[in-house]
Amino acid sequence: MAGNRKSQRIEPSFHESEGREDDDFHVGADDRVTGGGGRKGRGKPAKASRGRRGAGRRREPSLGFFGLVRRLFYWCIVLGIWGAIGVGGLVLYYGARMPSATSWAIPARPPNVKILAVDGAIIANRGLTGGEALSLEDMSPYIPQAVIAIEDRRFYSHFGIDPLGLARAVITNIASGRTVQGGSTLTQQLAKNMFLSPERTLERKVQEVLLSLWLEHKYTKDQILAMYLNRVFFGSNSYGVEAASRRYFNKSARDVNLGEAAVLAGLLKAPSRLSPARDPEAAEARAQVVLGAMREEGYVTDAEIKTAMSQTPARAKRYWSGAEHYAADMVMSQLPGMIGDVTEDLVIDTTIDLDLEKKADEAIKATLDKDGAKLNASQAALVSIDGTGAIRALVGGRDYADSQFDRASKAKRQPGSAFKPFVYATALEQGRSPLSVRNDAPVKIGKWTPENYDQKYRGEVTLANALAHSLNTIAAQLVMEVGPSEVVKLAKRLGIESELQANASIALGTSEVTLVELTSAYAPFMNGGYKATPHIIRRISTADGKVLYENTYDNPPRVLSPEIVSMMNGMMERVITEGTGKNARIPGWQAAGKTGTTQSFRDALFVGYTSNLTTGVWFGNDDGKSMRQVTGGGLPARAWSQFMIAAHKGLSPSPLFGTGIGQTPANEDTRPAPEGDQLFDIISRTLGTEERPTDTGAAVATGEGGAVAVDDGLVPPADVGSRRQTGTHRTTLLDVLLGG
Structure with missing residues (x-):
């Protein structure tokens, strides 16, 4: 038995144990013979072994935490x-x-046109950008700080793409369930704005990244930031910080304070929605967020934040405001005709005096605010020029923010009786004199029967008296005597450029003209007889100083003889001293001019001058509706006087051309003559050519053709009394002496 057992002994199997690192052999527990199972086990040793190996393969080992990692x-x-x-x-x-990247280049910034006043002050910046480009050193330091703090805090450390910022934006947007934060850097935004379309496609995004890397390689961070700040859109047609600063704060980006810089930086998120011109409260709320970001980045202190937050929020108008923008529009409309297309930054030196511009704007607004609604006058315009034709002030309407249409240079209106000086000047050139007499009586010219404003007739009157009181019958007689075509020729010679109808009614100003050309045509009376071509541009230069254009109005042609100018000045002075233009008086200064009123009170004008300025004023309505009996001697004359008094403040009075020194007394019938004002004075006094007018009571201000202003309202002269010329004696000797 013992030998038998010995021959049936089961040899141990050898294998490596999992997890051990040595080479020792080991006997497994399953390889030993156990009691009670010897025979049975001896019959199937191989099969059992295969089963155990198979079971071992099916069991997956546990990886554990580090294994998963x-x-x-x-x-x-x-x-x-x-x-x-x-x-x-x-x-x-x-x-x-x-x-090819070798062909990539920064596209030229759209050219800017900087428009300057006579003293070098900026009137406006025009062009697609709306403002000039500034270097980082020139602009307020708060602007780049505010933009970096709210838009790209790691601007100076990333390479054009900010992976951390992008990851943060993705996480924030996923958490909120919507897009609330962008991951683009300032460099990416610049690349997109300069080179790419705004469409959201994968191709555009890839190209944006490539361009950003190129920008970072080619330019410094400061250059990239400057390009961005000078090109980014800030709303309200403002591209770049200079345009936005002037649009919203009426100041240069050089002078922007901390609170204003925060408003500008806040606009970048939504330029239209957050515009202070549209929603000042939303703009201020966003500015507070920007200030907080600046504090977190260490750009400003708590004390500076407190000061900025206490400042009054910006209250920008929806559009540009200020009458100077009418002048800027005129400049831009004339620019292409002088130099062609604008292809580079330009500097335009103009003739505008910003101080006079402000005074003109104030005079128009004050007059309309006081009486406009009451007298149904909604609009007005004013233009003032010097003796050379240089436009010193231009107001094209009541408020540029409400209406940008320039009623001074673009609107054509009938001048009414303000056209009569050209009729009288033509008559004087053909031999009449201020003391020539005509009969103020009903006149019929074909089917036309002109009537005086008050529908009254004064009998024989001198031409000087007829012009002072704007008698329509006398003007109609004169135009038929001299010929309508001759009147047209003289008006054209003096500066009227619009088409004029050579008919009898031209005597009453029925042909339409602009206020600018009408006013400039009066300037030869002021400057001694020389044409005053109206102009607003003095010089056009490139940004580096190269002169492209300079006007040549320093040698104007003579269009009236000194004798005619002298007589016309004396006649039109009486319009102010005793006629329809009394409301236009300027204390201490000689002034002359003429009122004008069109049919049904649709238009009312006063054009007048001193030895210093010629100014025209118009009142009316854009839709042509009638005003409430407003004549040229009413609202226009009062606004004219207010402006001219302010414009002449501090200047030494000087006489009108050919009238001598000092103010001519209102009740003196002394007019200058070709031989000199002294001879004219002696002859007229000796012959007694006119009866002296007498007052009927308290002084009243007469309106067109005898209408009078009482308590700022106009009523027919019959209702309050009148100041009338009762008649004169015809003087043939004086007419002979003066060629009448």
Whole structure:
């Protein structure tokens, strides 16, 4: 038995135990013979062994935490490699569709036109950008700080793309369930604005990244930031910080304070919605967020934040405001005709005096605010020029923010009796004199029967008296005597450019003209007889100082003889001293001019001058509706006087051309003559050519053709008394002496 057992002995099996690092052999517990199972076990040893090995293969070992981490890391590397290959493929594909990088260049910034007043002050910046480009050193330091703090805090540390910022934006947007934060850097935004369309496509995004890397390689951070700040859109047609600053705060970006810089930086998120011109409260709330970001970045202190937050929020108008923008519009309309297309930054030196511009604007607004609604006058315009034709002030309407239409240079209206000086000047040139007498009586010219404003007739009157009181019958007689075509020729010679109808009614100003050309045509009376071509542009230069244009109005042609000018000045002075333009008096200054009123009170004008300025004023309505008996001697004359008094403040009075020194007394009938004003004075006094007018009571201000203003309202002269010329003696000797 013992030998038998010995021959049936089961040899131990040898294998490596899992997890061991030595080479020792070990006997497993399953390889031993156990009691009660020897025979049975001896019959199937191999099969049992195979079953145990199979069972061992089916059991998966536990990886544990670190095993999972290792496996995750492994697959991240694999996926990252494949992702990089995919992204690289996209970059190569879309990059291949772009022009060669060697041809990439910063597109030229749209040219800006800087418009300057006579003293060098900026009137406006015009062009697609609306403002000139500034270097970082020139602009307020708060502006770049505010923009970096709210838009791209790691601007100076990233390479054009900010992976951390992008990751933060993705996480924030996923958490909120909507897009609330962008991951684009300032460099990416600049690349998009300069080179790409705004469409959201994968191709555009890839190209944006490539361009951003190129920008960062080619330019410094300060250059990139400056380009961005000078090109980014700030709303209200404002591109760049200079345009936005002037649009919203009426100041240069050089002078922007902390609170204003925060408003500008806040606009970048939504330029239209957050505009202070549209929603000041929303703009202020966003500015507070920007200030908080600036504090977090260490740009400002708590004390500075407190000061900025206490400042009054910006209250910008919806559009540009200020009468100077009418002048800027005129400049831009004339520019192409002088130099062609604008292809580079330009500097325009104008003739505008901003101080006079402000006074003109104030005079128009004050008059309309006081009486406009009551007298149904909604609009007005004013233009003031010097003896050379240089436009010193231009107001094209009541408020540029409400209406940008320039009623001074673009609107054509009938001048009414303001056209009569051209009729009288033509008569004087043909031999009449201020003391020539005509009969104020009903006149019929064909089917036309002109009547005086008050429908009354005064009998024999001198031409000087007829012009002072704007008698329509006398003007109609004169135009038929001299010929309508001759009147047209003289008006054209003096500066009227609009088409004029050579008919009898031209005597009453029925042909339409602009206020600018009418006013400039009066200037020869002021300057001694020389044409005053109206102009607003003195010089056009490039940004580096190269002169492209300079006006040549320093040698104007003579259009009236000194004798005619002298007589006309004496006649039109009486319009103000005793006629329809009394409301236009300027204390201490000689002034002359003429009122004008059109049919049914649709238009009312006063054009007048001193030895210093010629100014025209118009009142009316854009739709042509009638005003409530407003004549040229009413609202226009009062606004004219207010402006001219302010414009002449501090200047030494000087006489009108050919009238001598000092103010001519209102009740003196002394007019200058070709031989000199002293001879004219002696002859007229000796012959007693006119009866002296007498007052009927308290002084009243007469309106057109005898209408009078009482308590700022106009009533027919019959209702309050009148100041009338009862008649004159015809003087043939004086007519002979003066050629009448």
